Amino acid sequence: MYPILFLSFSGLITLFLGFFQEGKWVKPATILFLAIASISAFIDWNKPGAYFFNMLQVNNFNLLLSLVILITAILIVAISDNFKEIEYAHSAEYYAIMQFSLVGAIMMTNFQSLIMLFLGVEILSVSMYVLTGTDKRNLRGNEAAIKYFLLGAFATGILLFGIAMIYGGVGAFEIDAISGTLASNQAQSLFLYIGLVMLLIGLLFKLAAAPFHFWTPDVYEGAPTIFTLFMATIVKTAVVFALYRILHQSFQNMHLSWSYILAGCIALSLIIGNLSAVKQISFKRMLAFSSISHAGFLLLGLLHVSKTADKSLLFYSVSYLLASTSAFGVLLALKNERTENGRSNENISVFKGLATRSPFLSAVLIISMLSLAGIPLTGGFWSKFYVLTDAANDQFFYLIVLALLLTAVGVYYYFKPIITVFEKSDIQEAITINPIFKIIFVLTTLGTLVLGLFPDLLYGMI
Amino acid sequence: MSLILLIPLFPLIGFLINGLGFKNIPKSLVAPIGIGASLLSFVFAFIAYSEFKNTGEVIIVKAFDWITIGDLNIPFSFQIDQLSILMLFIVTGVGTLIHLYSAGYMSHDAGYGKFFAYLNLFLFSMLLLVMGSNYLIMFIGWEGVGLCSYLLIGFWNKNSDFGDAARKAFIMNRVGDLGFLIGIFLIITHFGSLEYTQVFEMAKQYPVGSGIITAITLFLFVGAMGKSAQIPLFTWLPDAMAGPTPVSALIHAATMVTSGIYMIVRSNVLYTLSPVTLNVVAWIGVATALVAATIALFQNDIKKVLAFSTVSQLGYMFIGLGMMAYTSGFFHVITHAFFKALLFLGAGSVIHAMSDEQDITKMGGLWSKIKITAVTFLIGTIAISGIPPFAGFFSKDEILAHTFAHNKAIWVLAMLGSFITAFYMFRLFFVTFTGKFRGTQEQEHHVHESPLSMTIPLMVLAGFSIVGGFIGMPEIFHQPHFLENFLAPIYEGSESVLPGFGNLGISHETEWSLMGLSVVLALVASVFAYVVFVKNATIPKDSSELSGVKKILADKYYIDDLYLKIFSNGTSKLSKGLYNSFETKFLSPLVNSTGTLINFAGKQLTRIQNGTTGYYLFAMGISIAFILVFFLGLDVLSFFKNILGGFSK
16 A cells, blocks of 8 residues: 555656756666655555555555565666657656556555556556657557557446446445355346456456457557566556456356356467467567467466465466566667667567677576476476466366467467577677666576576465 | 585585686686585584484474475475485595595696586585485486586597497486386375475385385386496496596495485385385396406406496495395495595596506506505405405495395305405406506606695595494494494384394304305405416406407496497387388478468468557457357347346346
């Protein structure tokens, strides 16, 4: 709860900081604010309870989620590099919006009332629409922002419609109240069913699960890389745990109904995500499709209501955001290499010759790709393993077979950048890496390996 | 954080420093780092011992939870008890001496830093192997030492023969590892845990002769066959002598090859439960002991002789284990570590003095030229031959006494092997150190005693080879058997499933006469060797000049050729056949067409991503409609009925 309050104020302060000394304090101040916000989360540690008239719920697991989101945000801000590539950049605004969007993300993981969920989704989404279009001179960025906004507004409508229907069916917004009504074994109003479907669809859109994924590739490609990273990590984590709370803590008694919708979306996400990624030339677009397939895997962890679902999902999220930060980070570190028409080259071919030019970056990229593909000794292997074991407890056996088959397809496209790294390039000069980038890369890469070698360090802790 | 965790950590740190920075670390620092890491582990082993002695209870230190899958939980933890303490002392103690020796022996080598990095890595893996509190950690160490063994055998990688030897060792070990792995999987499925304490506690409920326990123990023993070079997986060890001599001493004589024995002693409850496996172990042991000993009779390479003698001695240890005389087998591990390390390091010193000559027919008369090496080598020879009061006598005699009590046939064969052992070891000693010098003039000119860093380990090990046997005095001398008393708690499980399992059960008179017989045999063998090689000054011949049985022995029973013909060539032929039919006609087209299909599907799928917002919205709308229809029941009639019902409320 305290991070929400703190970040709302610190975002405002950040806006004013932009006026001083050409805004050179903005980035360090943002990191400091985020660090303080992370620490403030501990005020409620071991003190579970509800805030704001039972709108927000605080317990240790929710706080842990807030921490994961905040720490990821610190990593992302650290490699953000003050937006030098954007013309007429107003970096203070971007950092402020990032902090506001985190307020939304934390609300989405801590909500108790569906109103709060809606507020959180909207705060996060509106921030993301703006951040997607920050590069005003980039036509693709503008296109992406408009597309994101139009489709997002549509999804928001559906989400709100769903919440209203649920209220119509139960007469309450609190997820505890909903699960209480469901447990009472009475015949349920049809509104509740329609509401659940609509709510689910609204959130599946935000998660980029098929068949509501159409915005993802265009937006991921058009947005500045740093915000693409933001979408791939923080937005996904927040949405997946919002879904967890709704499906596992509120509608668990309707498991039979919603699990078939999920199963369909998982199958589609895995097929579309993995197969479409095969033919991509742009690295960001490839990762966009890969994020669709990862959305499928995250949903796979939600499919079965079990005691280990939260653990598996958190493990999956953490290992996915570590690997994503490495992958997008390497692309960011290379943004000054080989520009085309004044814009940085974001195709897979930009990694050509990386093995000789910077063995360090190559190692970071390769390990992140291996983790995304789910190769053992990386966190990605265990995360896939855990969600698949959870799902295996249920009747969706064919889904697991499908997931495994498509993981093999995944290996094919994740290895494309790895192979490119070892291709000969005409440029030989070494790449200099910003020391902050180096620290972040060491953290994310070591994190990926530690999760792969000693999974229980995280899995056993939760 | 317990200090015990530091024991394996030191060599790991040493490995990381020397291994990652071997290009940047000055040569003068390499050896101090490597030796220091090993020495610190040795010191901390004492600390662990004192911590253990305070309570006398088994200490289990959990570093962290490692893997949890369903009900199976595998922590990363270490177990300190009587057995691991002893192994700790052997591994770190002998290890430190050999690190010290390497500083002198390898000083002219270009890969000095790499060598110390590998040695530290080996020490780390070996410590995991002996300290782990479950089979999985043992397995990590098991694989780690295998890897280091591979790296060190092929250390001089410019020579492709050495590379082949390294690969041979690795592949043969993999065959054994497969058995070990199957054993581990069986343990998981039947006990639901890999922790020693839990598995052995549950094993106590099983009856003697239980089928599943027999299967588990047999598979584990296959692992031990590979690592401890028993028939049929023993041919890699003699070839492993291609590596630098300190490696032969540390890995291929004193520590790694004894891990199979360690594993069986560790799992003694399981083995006690399975008489069938014990019989297999004993017979394989005696066969290996005899085969290796007879081959050693006609080898002329100083290290090869020692290698076959190692194989043969490992056979004796397994005989002991097969008689349920676990302590005796382990006792022999300890004494063998001393005298075999001594002999190998002595051989290294000889090779060093002879300008890298390893053929004993080209040596001779070195006694007066390299006095320290010669005297310590003689001590080692006496110790291995089983002449009292040197170390080898006590441990070997204990094994033989247990064998006599249980199985007379094996006992006869083992006695024969023991006689041969004494003969070939004295042959080696006499041919190398007495008679006339047979090398070139240049070599003769160059012969010199090794530097102090090499002779100190020799002298220390010689001391242990003399007195090491006193930790296990036979009962008839009315002295306490330290080792047996010390190790007694780890047999608590065996004792409960089979009370009195390790009792000797023979009278004092019998024991005296057995002892006398083996001493007489060893002395006769040594005198016999003296007559042949000193009195008659016979010089051993090369295998090409021998005929009949001698030639078969010198050519190692043609086992290597047999393996080459059956396994290597057989596999090649099978692969070629499969390649020409299955691979090219079936697999390749299948795989290629899968790739084509995926690429085609990918291309088609990217079409639906056409960039038009209106189209995206349309697709989403259709999806929503479809889900609603599906969700609210495919039966349209009841769908409408439900809607009406919903509104009427």
